Amino acid sequence: MNDLLMYLTNGVVIGIIYALSALGVSLIVGIMNVVNFAHGELYILAGYFSAIFASALGLGPIPAMVVAVAAIFVLGLLMEWTLIRPTYGDDMYSLIITFILSIILQNAYLFIFGPYPQKPPNWTSGASNLFGLFFYGNQRLACLGVAVGVIAGFFLLLHKTWFGRVVRAVSMDREVASMLGVNPVRVNLLAFGLGCALAGAAGVILTPIFPVTPTVGVGVSLTAFVVVVLGGMGSFSGCVVGGLILGLVENLGSAYLDSGYKHMFGFVILILVLFFRPAGLFGQKQL
Amino acid sequence: MKKTTWRKATVLAAGAAMLLGMAGLALAEDTIKVGVVGPRTGSAAATGTAFDEGIALALERINAKGGVLGKKLEVVFEDTAGDPQKAASGLEKLITKDKVVMAMGESHSSAALAEIDVADRYKLPLIIAEAWHDDITKKNIKYVFRAGPSNSGVVDDAILGFIKANGFKRVAIVAENTDWGLGIKDLAEAGLKAAGVATEVFITERQSQDHYTELNKIKNFKPDLVLAFVYGFGVHYLIAQSNEVGLVPQTALLLEGAGPPSLWPDFWKNVGDAGNLELFVSSMHKDVMLTPVAKEFQDAYVKKFGKEPTDYKSRSMFNTLLIAADAINRGGSTDPDKLVEALEKTDLTVCSGQVKFGTEKGSYRYHQWQPPMLIIQWQDKKQVVVYPKEAATGQLQKK
Numbered sequence: 102m103n104d105l106l107m108y109l110t111n112g113v114v115i116g117i118i119y120a121l122s123a124l125g126v127s128l129i130v131g132i133m134n135v136v137n138f139a140h141g142e143l144y145i146l147a148g149y150f151s152a153i154f155a156s157a158l159g160l161g162p163i164p165a166m167v168v169a170v171a172a173i174f175v176l177g178l179l180m181e182w183t184l185i186r187p188t189y190g191d192d193m194y195s196l197i198i199t200f201i202l203s204i205i206l207q208n209a210y211l212f213i214f215g216p217y218p219q220k221p222p223n224w225t226s227g228a229s230n231l232f233g234l235f236f237y238g239n240q241r242l243a244c245l246g247v248a249v250g251v252i253a254g255f256f257l258l259l260h261k262t263w264f265g266r267v268v269r270a271v272s273m274d275r276e277v278a279s280m281l282g283v284n285p286v287r288v289n290l291l292a293f294g295l296g297c298a299l300a301g302a303a304g305v306i307l308t309p310i311f312p313v314t315p316t317v318g319v320g321v322s323l324t325a326f327v328v329v330v331l332g333g334m335g336s337f338s339g340c341v342v343g344g345l346i347l348g349l350v351e352n353l354g355s356a357y358l359d360s361g362y363k364h365m366f367g368f369v370i371l372i373l374v375l376f377f378r379p380a381g382l383f384g385q386k387q388l
Numbered sequence: 389m390k391k392t393t394w395r396k397a398t399v400l401a402a403g404a405a406m407l408l409g410m411a412g413l414a415l416a417e418d419t420i421k422v423g424v425v426g427p428r429t430g431s432a433a434a435t436g437t438a439f440d441e442g443i444a445l446a447l448e449r450i451n452a453k454g455g456v457l458g459k460k461l462e463v464v465f466e467d468t469a470g471d472p473q474k475a476a477s478g479l480e481k482l483i484t485k486d487k488v489v490m491a492m493g494e495s496h497s498s499a500a501l502a503e504i505d506v507a508d509r510y511k512l513p514l515i516i517a518e519a520w521h522d523d524i525t526k527k528n529i530k531y532v533f534r535a536g537p538s539n540s541g542v543v544d545d546a547i548l549g550f551i552k553a554n555g556f557k558r559v560a561i562v563a564e565n566t567d568w569g570l571g572i573k574d575l576a577e578a579g580l581k582a583a584g585v586a587t588e589v590f591i592t593e594r595q596s597q598d599h600y601t602e603l604n605k606i607k608n609f610k611p612d613l614v615l616a617f618v619y620g621f622g623v624h625y626l627i628a629q630s631n632e633v634g635l636v637p638q639t640a641l642l643l644e645g646a647g648p649p650s651l652w653p654d655f656w657k658n659v660g661d662a663g664n665l666e667l668f669v670s671s672m673h674k675d676v677m678l679t680p681v682a683k684e685f686q687d688a689y690v691k692k693f694g695k696e697p698t699d700y701k702s703r704s705m706f707n708t709l710l711i712a713a714d715a716i717n718r719g720g721s722t723d724p725d726k727l728v729e730a731l732e733k734t735d736l737t738v739c740s741g742q743v744k745f746g747t748e749k750g751s752y753r754y755h756q757w758q759p760p761m762l763i764i765q766w767q768d769k770k771q772v773v774v775y776p777k778e779a780a781t782g783q784l785q786k787k
Contacts, residue, residue, distance in 0.1 A: 216433035
């Protein structure tokens with residue numbers, strides 16, 4: 102019984118983090134119909150920034166995280182303005198551009214940061230005895246707490262602010278929204294920046310547990326896409342549910358089936374979902 | 389009128405440049421090139437740095453003594469990142485573009501297994517330095533030699549001996565799902581079962597950074613020793629997480645079966661206190677000087693890099709280059725078959741002992757030289773040799 106609880110706990114922790122990183126992709130896809138292939142690279146960049154700011158500039162871990170995410174937000178705005186805006190109307194171009202950007206960034210990271218894994222110092226250390234049954238790393242619990250906070254903050258933003266209402270409107274129907282007076286260019290800019298910032302947030306939260314190297318971004322992007330497809334494009338609660346399902350399946354699968362193929366389970370789920378319910382669990386059916 | 393003058397000037401300039409270039413090339417012909425393959429990127433990128441150090445020291449020593457066949461020895465390093473495709477294409481590039489007369493190195497078995505086929509096809513002598521899978525020499529390819537450990541050698545000589553001498557009763561084996569990991573875990577499992585030790589095997593992905601699930605299963609097995617066959621920074625996370633779940637070193641010791649990861653920079657930063665009492669395999673320790681060449685390497689290293697050598701793969705690469713230069717000089721030519729003949733007759737003193745390659749076909753010992761391996765334990769951040777008894781500098785600490 103303790104085993105099952107441990108696997109469930111680990112699955113939830115990992116799942117929430119997957120959900121957080123997928124939210125960024127979902128936001129950009131829902132608003133702008135742009136698939137951001139450089140998503141994983143922004144996650145890594147935030148991780149590198151938080152590691153560098155914490156060590157070189159001597160900032161505490163929390164300020165380093167905030168500054169890193171802010172930097173990624175600004176970078177996202179820049180990206181949208183220079184790279185994505187010229188491709189409006191043609192989804193294929195933005196796909197290609199972000200794909201090329203991801204390759205360029207990977208090589209740039211190798212050149213600038215070197216091949217060794219980097220991570221900022223842990224915010225907390227040691228382990229707690231959960232439910233009196235097993236030990237679990239404190240840093241992971243802290244990451245879980247922060248991730249839940251960020252996701253909750255995002256949903257608050259979505260449902261309680263004017264900006265959130267605009268985002269939901271545009272993702273429902275872009276043309277009608279613009280007819281009702283929403284400035285699509287401004288919304289795109291802010292949404293893209295926010296999507297990148299969410300990728301960065303996932304990066305700074307996870308890097309203390311899983312150090313970053315120049316190439317882990319590919320895996321991050323893939324996982325984010327799997328979660329988005331699983332949950333349904335354009336649905337944010339779908340992201341959270343999809344992330345949790347993926348985290349739980351990966352951990353339970355590698356615990357009870359085969360730990361050598363942990364990452365395969367996610368793709369098996371993806372295939373099943375696409376087969377039986379292509380719109381995803383919470384996806385809006387196309388008319 | 390102006391246009392044709394410009395054109396003539398350009399043609400003359402281009403011609404002059406070509407002549408100068410050719411002269412430059414002709415001057416550069418005064419070296420003999422050998423290729424080195426190894427990981428400069430990927431999860432074992434630190435081994436590339438270790439190789440670079442060994443290469444620098446070896447070249448200084450070899451070229452100071454006259455080089456090879458009267459010319460300077462030059463090394464071209466190709467990054468293989470532990471990936472078989474990169475390894476095969478990298479070795480082909482060394483052969484066809486850089487025209488190396490010999491190649492050596494490699495630290496990943498999956499890459500090495502791809503390289504030996506390329507070497508066989510192009511008839512290029514290849515000396516594997518630190519890829520351990522038995523098949524590399526078991527395939528008995530004429531052009532392939534190994535101046536480093538084999539899985540069987542490490543398991544039989546070092547690991548099994550250590551476990552039996554210290555009375556471990558329940559051993560959990562964690563192996564990465566690569567050629568090396570699966571190969572060495574098969575040998576370890578078989579050897580332990582034959583010795584009557586209870587064992588269970590757990591497979592993990594090399595790229596994975598989250599090992600909580602495997603560690604929980606290992607905890608349930610209640611081992612007193614965990615054998616970790618994971619080569620890369622991944623093993624740092626494995627050790628740190630095994631401490632978080634209360635396994636190592638609280639209820640079991642951990643023996644890291646590759647070695648270098650326990651010596652890489654950031655080891656202590658990544659594993660924290662869990663690194664204390666951790667055991668690892670190595671072929672080098674500063675208090676175990678088996679030959680005068682070992683002392684010379686130590687002194688040269690400290691002089692050049694300002695610190696003591698810790699990663700045994702730098703010394704392994706140093707040894708391999710010495711062997712290569714010795715073979716080229718004795719063989720008297722860069723012809724591949726003459727080089728193979730010369731290598732087979734090697735009887736050279738290097739840092740880890742006297743090099744003699746096996747010549748009997750039929751097993752992994754063909755063209756293999758096994759250096760003696762040590763088991764070292766971190767005690768209060770100091771390396772203490774705990775096995776074999778003849779080389780021990782201290783006692784094994786269990787708690």
